[in-house]
Amino acid sequence: MFNSFFILMKKHIKILYYLFLIIFFFFSTPLKSQQIIPLSAEKQQKVDEFKEYAEINKNNGDYLHAAFYYNKIAFVYWGNDSPRQAINYFLQSVVENKKINNFKEIKAIYSNIGVIYTEIEDIENAYNYFKESLNIRRQIGDKTDIASGLFDVAYILTILNKPEESNEKLDEALKISEKENNPRLTLSIYGLLAQNHSKLGNTQISQNYMNKYQSYKKHSETEQIKEKFEEKEIKNLAEIKRTQAEKRADKFEFELNELQFLRAQDSLNITIKSTQDSLDFVEIISREKQTKIDLLNKDKAIKELTIKEQKAKARNQTIIIFSGLLGFVLMILVLYVMYKSNKAKKAANLKLAQQNKEIEDKNDELLTASEKIKIQNLNITQSINYAKGIQQAMLPPIEELKSIIPESFILFKPRDVVSGDFYWFKEVDSKSNIYKVMNLFKSSSKKDNKKEDGTNHLDKKLLITAVDCTGHGVPGAFMSMIGYNLLDEIIDKGINRPDLILEEMHRGVQFSLKQETTENKDGMDMALCSYSKIDNTLEYSGAKNPLVYINNNEVFQIKGDKFAIGGAQSENIEFSSHKIEIKGPTWFYIFSDGFVDQFGGPDGRKFMIKKFRQLLLEIHQQPMEEQKEILDITFEGWKGSNFNQIDDILVMGFKLDKYIEEIKK
Numbered sequence: 309m310f311n312s313f314f315i316l317m318k319k320h321i322k323i324l325y326y327l328f329l330i331i332f333f334f335f336s337t338p339l340k341s342q343q344i345i346p347l348s349a350e351k352q353q354k355v356d357e358f359k360e361y362a363e364i365n366k367n368n369g370d371y372l373h374a375a376f377y378y379n380k381i382a383f384v385y386w387g388n389d390s391p392r393q394a395i396n397y398f399l400q401s402v403v404e405n406k407k408i409n410n411f412k413e414i415k416a417i418y419s420n421i422g423v424i425y426t427e428i429e430d431i432e433n434a435y436n437y438f439k440e441s442l443n444i445r446r447q448i449g450d451k452t453d454i455a456s457g458l459f460d461v462a463y464i465l466t467i468l469n470k471p472e473e474s475n476e477k478l479d480e481a482l483k484i485s486e487k488e489n490n491p492r493l494t495l496s497i498y499g500l501l502a503q504n505h506s507k508l509g510n511t512q513i514s515q516n517y518m519n520k521y522q523s524y525k526k527h528s529e530t531e532q533i534k535e536k537f538e539e540k541e542i543k544n545l546a547e548i549k550r551t552q553a554e555k556r557a558d559k560f561e562f563e564l565n566e567l568q569f570l571r572a573q574d575s576l577n578i579t580i581k582s583t584q585d586s587l588d589f590v591e592i593i594s595r596e597k598q599t600k601i602d603l604l605n606k607d608k609a610i611k612e613l614t615i616k617e618q619k620a621k622a623r624n625q626t627i628i629i630f631s632g633l634l635g636f637v638l639m640i641l642v643l644y645v646m647y648k649s650n651k652a653k654k655a656a657n658l659k660l661a662q663q664n665k666e667i668e669d670k671n672d673e674l675l676t677a678s679e680k681i682k683i684q685n686l687n688i689t690q691s692i693n694y695a696k697g698i699q700q701a702m703l704p705p706i707e708e709l710k711s712i713i714p715e716s717f718i719l720f721k722p723r724d725v726v727s728g729d730f731y732w733f734k735e736v737d738s739k740s741n742i743y744k745v746m747n748l749f750k751s752s753s754k755k756d757n758k759k760e761d762g763t764n765h766l767d768k769k770l771l772i773t774a775v776d777c778t779g780h781g782v783p784g785a786f787m788s789m790i791g792y793n794l795l796d797e798i799i800d801k802g803i804n805r806p807d808l809i810l811e812e813m814h815r816g817v818q819f820s821l822k823q824e825t826t827e828n829k830d831g832m833d834m835a836l837c838s839y840s841k842i843d844n845t846l847e848y849s850g851a852k853n854p855l856v857y858i859n860n861n862e863v864f865q866i867k868g869d870k871f872a873i874g875g876a877q878s879e880n881i882e883f884s885s886h887k888i889e890i891k892g893p894t895w896f897y898i899f900s901d902g903f904v905d906q907f908g909g910p911d912g913r914k915f916m917i918k919k920f921r922q923l924l925l926e927i928h929q930q931p932m933e934e935q936k937e938i939l940d941i942t943f944e945g946w947k948g949s950n951f952n953q954i955d956d957i958l959v960m961g962f963k964l965d966k967y968i969e970e971i972k973k
Contacts (some may be wrong), residue, residue: 345389355381366404375404375413382420391424392912415444415453422460426467435464455484455493462500471504478504495524692725692782699726699785702792709733709962712770713839716962717936721902721943721953728784729900729956732795733772736804738840769804770839774960776853776900778830784956790820791832791873806836806849807885810873814851814881817874824879831874835898844966846888846896856921857888858895863925865917893965895928902955903939908946915946924961935961 347355362377378401386394398417405414418441425434442457458481465474478501485493498521505514709716718731773795777787794816798809813834821828833852840847848855850868857864871881888894904917927938939959947953 347384347388347390351384351388355384358384362400362404371404371407372410375401375410378404379417386420386424391428395421395424411444411448415441415448415457418444419457419460422464426464431464431467435461435468438464451484452488452490452493455481455488455490458484459493459497459500466500466504466507469507471507475501475504491524495521498524695782695785696725699730699788702789703730704733709772713962713964715932717932717960719936719939719957719959721940721957722780723902723953723956724781726782726785727956727958728777728780728788729902729958730775730777730788730792731773731958731960732775732792733770734795734799735768735770736799737802738769738804738842768841770841771799771804771806771809771836772839772898772960772962773834773836774853774898774900774958775832775834776902776956776958777832780956787830787832790817791834794820804838805885806838806847807883809836810834810849810851810883811881813873814871814877815879818879821874823874823876829875831872833868833872833901835868837896837898839964844890844964846890846894846964848886848888849883851883853898853900854917855886856897856899856924858925858928859892861925863921865921890964890966893963895924895961895963897924897959897961899959900956902953902957903943903959906943906947906951906954906957908948908951912951915943932961932963 358377358381362374362381365371365377366374378397382394382397382401385391385397398421402414402417405411405417418437422434422437422441425431425437438457438460442454442461445453445457458477462474462477462481465471465477478497482494482497482501485497498517502514502517502521505511505517706716706718709718712733712735720727720729720731722729775788775791777784777791779787791813794813795809798812798816801812803809803812813832817831818824821830823829835848835850835853835855837855838847839845848866850866851871851873852868854868855866857866866886869883871877871883899920904915904920906915907913908915923939923942927935930938936959943957
């Protein structure tokens with residue numbers, strides 16, 4: 309018990325020590341950069357302890373203290389120039405504070421996150437968090453707090469070069485600040501208004517606000533100096549008055565004492581004169597009385613000494629008796645404690661033996677369950693691997709695409725064993741067969757039928773698409789099989805225009821998943837191209853996913869329509885069609901969003917479409933297989949070892965030229 313007490317005390321002392329260090333480093337170390345800097349051993353120990361405390365409090369339902377320790381961890385990382393980690397733990401603190409509706413603390417945390425994003429120059433995120441903080445301030449209703457939040461948002465809008473929106477916030481903040489009589493905030497608002505109107509070209513308005521700023525600043529400084537001087541003057545005057553009053557009181561007391569002394573002195577002189585004659589007689593009588601008193605005192609002292617000796621003997625005997633009784637009682641207590649301790653020890657040993665038996669039984673049960681789980685996992689893994697084989701068999705081999713377009717590649721990297729992304733391509737007749745589309749039979753002569761059949765095969769058109777289904781893994785793979793089969797069915801109907809194919813796909817997904825009667829909203833995004841050999845043109849339609857192509861060292865992008873395939877949208881939607889005439893070497897790329905949405909790099913950000921287009925422009929003149937390898941290496945390097953692949957990856961690239969037209973001639 310005593311060991312536990314001292315361990316607990318030592319732990320609390322350590323916590324106070326670490327809290328002191330956190331406060332010291334927070335106020336003494338500025339945030340310098342957004343680089344990830346490893347924690348020192350001492351700081352890492354603090355973070356580990358704070359995590360432990362946060363988890364304990366969270367498990368005990370004490371969300372206030374859990375949030376408090378997550379805040380402490382965030383400040384450690386912020387002080388260590390690790391802004392990303394600081395933001396993560398601030399957000400964990402927000403989660404715990406939301407459980408207890410601690411909006412005042414959430415408001416402050418959002419402002420902290422806004423400051424961090426401002427320091428690392430991520431202005432969009434800074435704006436979002438300052439805006440969230442302002443919304444909470446409005447809910448709380450503190451006017452001064454609302455004005456400060458409005459100024460924070462206005463400042464970020466100024467950085468984002470949105471002076472008009474910034475001025476709207478500043479006008480609202482100025483009304484509150486002037487009403488609440490907050491001189492510092494009013495001064496800051498005048499300065500920012502002057503800056504914004506200068507950017508907008510409102511020179512006169514900007515100068516008016518700058519004059520107000522200078523005048524208000526000078527007035528504010530004068531008022532502060534005047535208040536300090538008057539306060540000092542009043543203080544000195546009060547001290548002088550108090551000193552004068554104290555001196556007058558001392559003087560009055562001295563004069564009163566002097567009068568009393570003189571009066572007493574006169575009375576004493578009279579008394580001395582009246583008693584001087586009888587002094588000798590009194591002295592003789594006093595000597596005789598003193599002799600008698602001395603004799604009585606000696607007798608009294610002897611008697612008192614005798615009584616003290618008797619009391620001392622009685623006291624010693626009493627002490628001896630009580631000491632014996634106390635020793636006997638202590639011995640009984642020690643024996644009782646030993647008996648109880650031994651009994652408790654036996655009971656604890658018995659309970660421990662029972663617990664050990666229960667633990668052994670549980671271990672046996674866990675081992676049995678673990679074996680069952682291993683078998684189940686093995687069966688599931690084998691099933692998924694079998695599904696992978698089916699999916700791979702379903703997808704057309706890349707060699708078929710190369711036989712049609714020699715300069716082409718497909719980069720296909722599923723996140724799991726099976727994929728929600730899939731690719732599809734097929735050669736079809738260049739013209740749609742109206743009879744197949746309308747499900748009709750042409751009634752004409754055999755001669756006309758033969759002529760028509762011959763015409764349908766004179767010219768071919770290549771359809772190629774990259775499809776991103778909802779989800780990944782097994783659910784995504786099921787969606788990919790639905791999409792693949794729908795494409796084959798639509799082509800079999802004789803439809804070969806990209807926009808019409810997408811519209812049929814949309815209706816087919818809604819019908820297959822019964823989305824009109826269920827709450828299912830799954831679907832797919834896709835980019836579909838149709839390449840005509842005779843016309844030497846490429847026609848594109850997209851459901852959200854874009855087409856990127858490069859010509860004459862310039863990169864172009866055609867965005868897909870905002871509609872997805874399937875989902876809760878209207879059944880009768882129309883997709884747009886874009887036609888590109890190929891006049892020279894042109895490189896085309898269609899892809900899912902897995903590559904551009906991957907987190908990575910030094911800051912843990914998404915790769916983004918702009919960087920992806922720039923990469924394609926830099927490598928487009930390389931051989932297609934080298935382009936595929938560069939894209940794969942770039943993706944793995946961006947993801948690194950700190951991030952996992954978050955989605956399936958599919959990129960298809962192919963090069964078209966006028967050589968088809970020359971062959972035709």
